[in-house]
Every structure is written in C-alpha cells, then in structure tokens.
Amino acid sequence: MRVIIQNNGGLRKLLVVASSDRDGSLTLVMRREGVSRSRVSWSTKPGEQEPTQLSFDKPRPKNKRITVHQSGRVNYHENGHTIYIEPLTLITQGTCIYCYRVPSLHKLDLHTEEVDEEDAIMDLSDLGNAPVSFSVWIGTAAFMPPGKAIKLTYDVEGYSIAIEVDAEPFPVPEGYEDHFVAIIPERGPFLDQQMAEDQAMISFHRTLTGSLGPVFYHPNGEGIVRLIFSVPMRIAPKFKIELADPDLHVAEQYVQRDARSEKVMLRFKVRNRRTGQIIRQQVSVKSIELDAEL
Numbered sequence: 001m002r003v004i005i006q007n008n009g010g011l012r013k014l015l016v017v018a019s020s021d022r023d024g025s026l027t028l029v030m031r032r033e034g035v036s037r038s039r040v041s042w043s044t045k046p047g048e049q050e051p052t053q054l055s056f057d058k059p060r061p062k063n064k065r066i067t068v069h070q071s072g073r074v075n076y077h078e079n080g081h082t083i084y085i086e087p088l089t090l091i092t093q094g095t096c097i098y099c100y101r102v103p104s105l106h107k108l109d110l111h112t113e114e115v116d117e118e119d120a121i122m123d124l125s126d127l128g129n130a131p132v133s134f135s136v137w138i139g140t141a142a143f144m145p146p147g148k149a150i151k152l153t154y155d156v157e158g159y160s161i162a163i164e165v166d167a168e169p170f171p172v173p174e175g176y177e178d179h180f181v182a183i184i185p186e187r188g189p190f191l192d193q194q195m196a197e198d199q200a201m202i203s204f205h206r207t208l209t210g211s212l213g214p215v216f217y218h219p220n221g222e223g224i225v226r227l228i229f230s231v232p233m234r235i236a237p238k239f240k241i242e243l244a245d246p247d248l249h250v251a252e253q254y255v256q257r258d259a260r261s262e263k264v265m266l267r268f269k270v271r272n273r274r275t276g277q278i279i280r281q282q283v284s285v286k287s288i289e290l291d292a293e294l
Contacts, residue, residue, distance in 0.1 A: 001152060002031075003163055004111050006123045011115070012108035014122070014134070017152055017161060022261070023197075024088065024157060024204040025069045028136065030100055032062035032180065033109045041079070042173060043186075051173055064182060066098060068138060070200035071193050076184050083188035085138060087195040089203045091159045094139030099183035101133035101169050107180075122150045124165065131177065133169040137162040157207055198232035198264045216285070219270070223278040224256065227266040233292040236262035240291075244284035249273050266290075 003015040013031035020027070038055045042048065065077040072087045074097050085095045102108060106129055115121070124132070137145050141153050141160050149164035172181050195203070205215040205228040215228035229237075236257065241250040248270050256267040270279040 002111075002116070002119045003150060003152075004115065004119055004121050005105055005108060006121050007105040007125055007127060009125075010106075011111040011121070012105060013111045014108060015136075015163060019154070023070050023201040024154075024208070025067060026088075026161065028066040028068070028098070028161070030064040030066075030098075030182070031109065032064070034062050035059035036062050039078075040176070040179070045186075051176065062180075064100075066136075068097070069197065070204045071195045071197050072188075072190070072200075073193050074188065078182070079184070081184055083185055084190040084193050085188045086190075087200055087203065088138075088159050089157065089200070089207045090195070091138065091140050093189075094137045094143040094145065094162070095189060096135050096137050097185065097188070098136040099133055099166070099170060100136070101131060101172065101181040101183075103131050103178045103180065104129040105132055120150055120152060122163070122165075127165075131169040133166045135164045135166055137164060157204070196232070198261075201261060201264050202228060202230070202232065214288075218282045219280050221280065223269045223280040225268055225270065225283075227268075227288065229264050229266075229290065233263045233290065235292050237266075237290040237292040239266060240287075240289040241268070242286040242288075243270065244286045247273055248279060248283060263292075 001017045005012040005014050016029040016031060018027045037059050038053050040051050040053050042051045067075045070088050072085045074083045074085060085097065086092060105124060105127060135145065139160055139162060141155055141158050143160055143162065144151060145162050145164040147164045147167055149162045151160050151162040153160040170183060172179065206212065209215050214230045217226040219225050243249065250268050250270055254269040254271060270283050271277060272279065
C-alpha cells in the first residue's frame with residue numbers, strides 16, 4: 001500500500017506500507033529516489049545538539065526504512081536504532097514512532113505510476129511550498145491523531161497506522177531548512193521487548209483467524225501448507241502427520257524449515273505416495289503429532 005500526496009495538481013511519493021503474511025510485521029518506507037553519501041545528525045541530549053556529518057563508505061539509498069514487529073520492536077534501518085512499543089495485537093494507545101520534515105511538498109518525488117485501488121491519496125492541495133512535517137503513529141484500529149491525517153486500518157488485527165500533517169513543521173537548526181529531516185524517538189513506552197517473537201507470531205495468527213488453538217492454513221498456489229502451533233516449542237519439533245486419504249503423505253523432505261520460526265510453525269507439502277504429485281487443494285487431516293522432547 002502506498003501513501004501518495006496530491007498537491008498543486010500533481011501526485012508525489014511519500015510512504016509505502018507492507019505487511020508480512022508470515023507474522024504480520026509492518027515495513028514502512030519513506031520514499032525518495034537517489035542515494036546519499038553522508039548524513040547529518042543531531043540530538044536533544046546535552047553535548048550532542050550541534051549537527052555532525054557522517055560520511056558513508058558507499059552511497060546509501062535515500063529511502064528511509066522502518067520495521068514494526070509484532071512483538072512491539074521498532075527498528076530504524078537508517079541508523080540501527082531500536083525502540084519498544086506495545087505488541088501489535090495488544091495495542092491500547094497511539095504512539096508516534098517517526099517524524100519526517102520535507103522542505104516543501106513540491107520537492108517530493110513525482111509519482112508517475114498508475115494509482116492502485118489500495119493506494120491512499122492524501123489531498124494537501126491547500127498547502128503551499130513551505131516546509132511540512134509528518135508524524136507517523138501506530139495505534140488501535142479506532143485511534144486517530146488530533147491533526148489532519150490519513151489512516152491505514154487493519155481491522156481484524158486491531159491496529160492502524162496514521163500519517164498526520166503537523167500543525168507546524170518541527171524546527172531544525174539554522175542552515176538545514178532545505179534538508180529532508182527525520183526525528184527518531186530515543187525510546188518508546190517500554191525499555192525492552194514486551195513479548196517474545198515466537199509468542200507474537202502465534203498471537204498474530206490467532207487474532208487473524210479467531211482460533212484458540214493451533215492454526216492450520218490450506219495449501220497456497222505452490223501447495224505449501226502452514227501449521228501454526230498453539231504454544232512455542234523448546235526446539236523445532238519432530239512431527240507425524242496422518243492424512244485421511246492413505247494415498248497422501250508428508251515426509252521430512254517435503255518440510256520447509258525456517259530458523260526464525262521453526263519453533264512455532266511447520267511448512268510442508270502434501271504428496272501422492274504413488275505419483276509424487278504435489279497436492280494443491282485442501283486435504284483432510286486425521287491427526288498431527290508434534291514432539292519437542294521435554
């Protein structure tokens with residue numbers, strides 16, 4: 001999903017938001033073309049308020065990437081900083097995770113591609129060419145920031161992303177008025193992660209499906225079946241899957257392991273014993289046994 005700014009009859013790039021179907025984590029990218037060879041930064045901390053320039057070993061994309069994990073961990077890829085908010089499935093309040101100041105809307109890159117049905121257009125035709133700053137919020141599905149904003153809501157999961165136009169652009173040091181500037185919070189509401197990643201993944205799939213136990217997804221176009229466990233395992237479990245049709249089976253070589261999620265998820269393909277054909281339609285499962293050797 002893309003957030004596009006409409007201003008003075010043209011469309012401008014601002015933000016891309018993507019959600020992972022693996023665990024529902026969010027990726028936000030502030031869109032800018034080109035690369036940078038250095039970065040100027042400053043802080044509100046005593047002794048760090050003067051802007052300092054850092055030169056990069058090699059050019060870096062001007063895009064600014066942020067990942068918001070289900071566990072509540074927010075990673076800022078431009079400088080490696082991390083803060084912690086509420087786990088997404090347990091969101092109760094709005095939290096501002098990023099502020100972004102542009103010298104003027106007409107300096108945003110033109111959006112020349114087709115506008116998709118899922119794209120969100122933010123009409124800021126009433127704003128001139130003065131500096132504008134945006135605040136990015138994570139909140140409940142019902143949350144809305146006080147100022148002019150556009151919201152992307154994940155109703156089933158119960159959370160949303162809101163992009164607010166600040167009433168006044170935040171100030172920058174003298175001489176940097178024409179720069180694109182980001183504010184990254186030093187810390188979030190919490191000092192550490194509030195939910196383990198394994199548990200956060202289970203919570204996401206339970207919320208998405210309404211299940212109170214294991215979550216079983218039917219085969220996708222490649223014939224891959226996903227089983228989300230009801231609790232995190234100590235280690236990647238051994239398994240025994242018995243299907244209602246004795247001609248079908250799941251063997252170890254048909255399992256796709258992922259070190260990040262093997263303690264909470266099993267991905268496998270069902271095949272015909274005789275022909276070896278991958279089954280891409282729903283199959284009836286007789287029993288599933290998982291053994292993590294307590």
